[in-house]
Amino acid sequence: MSSIMDSVNQRTQLVGQNRLELLLFRLNGKQRFGINVFKVREVLQCPPLTQIPRLNALVRGIAHIRGQTISIIDLSLATGGRKIENLENGFIIIAEYNRSVQGFLVGSVERIINTNWDAILPPPKGTGKASYLTAVTEVEDELIEILDVEKILNEISPLKTDISQDLAATLDVKSSAGKIIFIADDSSVARNQVKKALTALGLEIETAKNGQEALTRLKELASETGDVTDKVGILVSDIEMPVMDGYTLTAEIKNNPELARLRVVLHTSLSGVFNQAMVKKVGADDFIAKFHPDELATAVEKWLGSDSKEK
CATH class of the missing domain: 2.40.50.180 (CheA-289, Domain 4)
Structure with a gap:
């Protein structure tokens, strides 16, 4: 075998x-x-x-x-x-x-x-x-x-989803007030885990069940102003999703002028050097292996506070 x-x-x-x-x-x-x-x-x-x-x-x-x-x-x-x-x-x-x-x-x-x-x-x-x-x-x-x-x-073994109190006390995303954290993941458990971990940031959270659903919604939000980053602060996306995977979603985002400035963090149970190579290939901003709430929240805060024009 x-x-x-x-x-x-x-x-x-x-x-x-x-x-x-x-x-x-x-x-x-x-x-x-x-x-x-x-x-x-x-x-x-x-x-x-x-x-x-x-x-x-x-x-x-x-x-x-x-x-x-x-x-x-x-x-x-x-x-x-x-x-x-x-x-x-x-x-x-x-x-x-x-x-x-x-x-x-x-x-x-x-x-x-x-x-x-x-x-x-x-x-x-x-x-x-x-x-x-x-x-x-x-x-x-x-x-x-x-x-x-x-x-x-x-x-079998529930994961801790709350961020630590020490980290919660230091988080600051005031510059992104009013923006959405967008989560794409096909697992209802994983979506809820990510949502709970990022709730401490105090921003509105929106979710999608697959890459195509996420892309369609992001395009809708972008059509309102011509730039999705006016509405959405960051996308946290799984890689393995039905219909459209996270790699393809990222590539579609980065090749669309109305979406290209959106920061994309790929968050997946897949791991290894291979994924790091793919992150660069499709233009994602970061890769976080599931699931550590403090690491995820820290990465999201970092990219929310960065300016995509610097890329």
């Missing part, structure tokens, strides 16, 4: 063109799910798991993999299904989210598909707040479900 991942590093050219690759897997039934290849470090047959006291009920045990102790989360249990019984035939997807490494137990792993972000759509209406879907797509006339992993992880 490791051979599936061998060519991942050769595929980085896909990103920035609103393209991605999904690793397909199944849990207990016939339904197929997908995870962005760039979140995945490794795929391996489920190793022996060690049980330790007081583990979260969704964590089947811990595994020692390449010198690291990793919690193994049963994705079927985590999404309300029955646990994966046959561990010997199961697989572990080792992935990195929010500055930490997790192992996701799945029933089987299939293959990698190449697709466009515009083929990745928001989940159907009516799925409700309890849904663990962040997006869906269609492959070979079959619906592929993409899970809101950030929601799952937050339920």
Whole structure:
């Protein structure tokens, strides 16, 4: 199975063109799910798991993999299904989210598909707040479900979202009074985390669920004065979003005269040197790995206080 991942590093050219690759897997039934290849470090047959006291009920045990102790989360249990019984035939997807490494137990792993972000759509209406879907797509006339992993992880180990009192006492964004902080993220949990962290700045906050929705709204705001920065102080955007990803959104903004002065901070659970290179390529102003409220608030304050004309 490791051979599936061998060519991942050769595929980085896909990103920035609103393209991605999904690793397909199944849990207990016939339904197929997908995870962005760039979140995945490794795929391996489920190793022996060690049980330790007081583990979260969704964590089947811990595994020692390449010198690291990793919690193994049963994705079927985590999404309300029955646990994966046959561990010997199961697989572990080792992935990195929010500055930490997790192992996701799945029933089987299939293959990698190449697709466009515009083929990745928001989940159907009516799925409700309890849904663990962040997006869906269609492959070979079959619906592929993409899970809101950030929601799952937050339920297992909730992240701190408030900024520290010491930082709150020093924040000063008076020069941006009356302007909007715009947040784009497809995960409802992530949007709320970012919103709560930035509330201390005292500015109005507006949100969008994907890059296309954000771009449309920013153009509407820009049309009122001819320059979006008259209304919006900064955009904090996820990278992985259905319809239009954060890289493409940033490039669209920087190539539009009415939007180009807008500061863009990419805020994502994707990490690594690769993303830093992409930030420069598309013209983003900053890259912040999820999720540390003080770091995010500090970066937003910094860019709110800067003049885009200096770029």
